[in-house]
Amino acid sequence: MKQVPTQAPSEFDNMTSTKIQNKVGFIGAGNMAKAIGNGMLVSESVKAENIIISAPSDRNLAFWKEKGVRTTHDNAEVITFADIVFIAVKPQYFEGMIDGLKKASTLTVTKPMCFVSIMVGRTVKSVTEVLKTVPGILGEFEVIKVMPNTPSMVGMGCSVMVSDKNGAFTSVVRQIMELCGVCEDIPESLMNACGALSGSGPAYLYMVIEALADGGVKLGIPRDLSYRLAAQTMSGAGKMVMESGKHPGVLKDEVCSPGGSTITGVHELEKSGLRAGFMNALAAAANRSEQLG
Ligand SMILES: NC(=O)C1=CN([C@@H]2O[C@H](COP(=O)(O)OP(=O)(O)OC[C@H]3O[C@@H](n4cnc5c(N)ncnc54)[C@H](OP(=O)(O)O)[C@@H]3O)[C@@H](O)[C@H]2O)C=CC1
Ligand SMILES: O=C(O)[C@@H]1CCC=N1
Incomplete structure (x- = not known):
């Protein structure tokens, strides 16, 4: 790659x-x-x-x-x-x-x-x-x-x-x-829970970057540009959460114009069970950590 x-x-x-x-x-x-x-x-x-x-x-x-x-x-x-x-x-x-x-x-x-x-x-x-x-x-x-x-x-x-x-x-x-x-x-x-979040988390977030970039490629964006845009967007969103002091839900709302494009995408993500997917992934990883111990 x-x-x-x-x-x-x-x-x-x-x-x-x-x-x-x-x-x-x-x-x-x-x-x-x-x-x-x-x-x-x-x-x-x-x-x-x-x-x-x-x-x-x-x-x-x-x-x-x-x-x-x-x-x-x-x-x-x-x-x-x-x-x-x-x-x-x-x-x-x-x-x-x-x-x-x-x-x-x-x-x-x-x-x-x-x-x-x-x-x-x-x-x-x-x-x-x-x-x-x-x-x-x-x-x-x-x-x-x-x-x-x-x-x-x-x-x-x-x-x-x-x-x-x-x-x-x-x-x-x-x-x-x-x-x-x-x-x-x-x-x-809290060790196994934190391990599941921040220890394993990079793997999950790389998958998100890959998925965003694939979405971009499907819409015709060249792959290299698509990865750069996805990675910088991930990094910028993380920095906003750390530095703005705002709740991530508020920051999400600021991107979603009424009747706009983002909320239409958010609806699709909610239908896909994205949030439950992450919560299940963390629970499974923490459980596996317990077994490995
Ligand atoms: N990767 C990650 O994101 C994270 C990993 N961890 C933890 O870090 C630890 C290491 O993981 P990671 O670096 O990914 O694993 P890797 O497989 O990349 O590295 C393991 C290393 O251990 C060496 N090794 C195997 N057996 C022995 C031995 N008997 N004596 C000395 N060295 C040995 C391997 O040798 P060789 O080079 O010869 O193969 C290799 O260098 C794990 O316990 C993991 O749980 C924690 C948080 C995050
Ligand atoms: O997958 C693993 O077992 C290690 C622990 C946290 C991240 N990688």
């Missing part, structure tokens, strides 16, 4: 950089690790030499090597090097990853550490209990749960975080997430 060209300035251009001295590691080097790591690197808040990342294969490591980040296939090396370690593997692979750490004869750490779990479904308690079974992790550690999203890659991330307010690493982890966008504190009871 052709990439959608854009002239939009990066959100990173507006950021003031906060210097973070901690050594940060990632176990797992895929989409989400890249998105958070990119935020740290582009904002120049964490030096590349203070970051380490591991994955079993080389598939995703080239991206990091190019940026001067230390890479390894050994998860124990990440824990030995870093004091903040993001667990960025799929939840289904967590136990396998832990089994590897239990067997790692090179792993003996006594320093205070923080593990940031971004795994969908896994609770702070369950991650803490599993990490406690690793004999080489001998020091005190805290576990922070973060549910990020992939727009972190462009500084427009929306993360939620569950942490101990008095934890030694809480504020620096929040700072890291804020390098990639916004980060809200939530109670853990």
